[in-house]
Amino acid sequence: MPADLSPIDTAKFVAAKRAVDYVQDGMKVGLGTGSTAAWMVRCLAERIRQDGLRVTGVPTSTRTAELARQLGIPVTSLDDAKWLDLTIDGADEFDPQLALIKGGGAALLQEKIVATASDQMIVIADAAKEVAQLGAFPLPVEIIPFGWQTTKALIEELLVGMDVLHRDVTLRMNGDKPLLTDEANYIVDLHLKRIGNPRQLSLVLNQIPGVVENGLFIDICDIVIIGHGDGRVVVRDINAGTEVDERIHLVPSDNIFTDLGD
């Protein structure tokens, strides 16, 4: 492990490194978005170079597509790939049932579509993302720009009847303009502090006409690989009901430390 990696980057790196062990020759793999997923893209590129692995990646954002191409990973669209063997992505929070909050990087829509079109979803995360109950991280909701203030008001109204600790909805900005997603939509962040019933909240949010999708991923993630700053990983498999603690000794090539832009 390079000495100059911070504990947080070490945690993300070891989780990513462990996750790409699940990738087998010939697989179609969904490539997540965010700083942890960017480590995974680098680790996957290294396996392609070193092991001669043949994979096709389906990126979940323009950022990830660009990084994958730069690193020589063959990429295609979900429409071409149709169904994927595996998706590996980061998350903003995960709970004991492996329900997730995603979308901190504004890519939740493509991420959810790609993960749902995969046989298996593996989430890679540092230990700080683990929570007893979701909601400390603001829940991102993708909405269409048309009538966005009405949609925001409808979300606020809906939250009154929900089991949440706090109810504040903010439009995500990029400087002085609303942030635009890859689909040219807006994101509103729901500051809820605690979500009592994520499944119910996810269902009712998606009933609002201007809502495209929300960042709650329920019953989608199969495995979470939790990285620690000391190089340890914990692999939690919800279906097998197992938790395995491993120490990974890693000697990454210099190549994957280039372009740590995310």
Ligand SMILES: O=C(CO)[C@H](O)[C@H](O)COP(=O)(O)O
């Ligand atoms: O959902 C996401 C992007 O939409 C990311 O996976 C999530 O925000 C985690 O990002 P990071 O690995 O940088 O902490």
